[in-house]
Amino acid sequence: DQQVKQNSPSLSVQEGRISILNCDYTNSMFDYFLWYKKYPAEGPTFLISISSIKDKNEDGRFTVFLNKSAKHLSLHIVPSQPGDSAVYFCAASLYNFNKFYFGSGTKLNVKP
């Protein structure tokens, strides 16, 4: 049973617009969340993270929002660029950071 879920397998957005990728989790003990970006034939790369003590974290064009009561996090990319086209995975861990649980990924396509 997946503890981290990304219910949208794909998303298509026009260049310059906002991309919103969503992630839900079931384990209320998760307290650290990350987003990874993956290009074909490459390993995932770390994008942005958020601790459960926060509800928002920004890094340039990327913002992650955490709603603990809804067990939901989202990644906003503004403005979206064609180079953002990739598969995005959300991941969550317990307090010990020893392992992360991943969602199934959302393939983002940013059209020029």
Added chain:
Amino acid sequence: DVKVTQSSRYLVKRTGEKVFLECVQDMDHENMFWYRQDPGLGLRLIYFSYDVKMKEKGDIPEGYSVSREKKERFSLILESASTNQTSMYLCASIDREPNGYTFGSGTRLTVV
């Protein structure tokens, strides 16, 4: 930069063969992981290791074993390869601080 190196990008093996996937990290990380990535299923944890000669089963260990004789090297072994083990295999390492995983580039394994 931390580097996680996987020895092969692409492998083709026959059913029943014993397969070794090698992973080396160069930043003295204690924790290392093996995941497989399959469409629609995301990243699933096969095995992980906290220290030399230590190993823990992940979510899908069946058909796999691991070896960690040196801190920098973590090997995944398919004892008798089967077609359902055709997948992208990703190695990762992480330090104690919650900066997320550093992934290798992945090994695309095809079992025929």
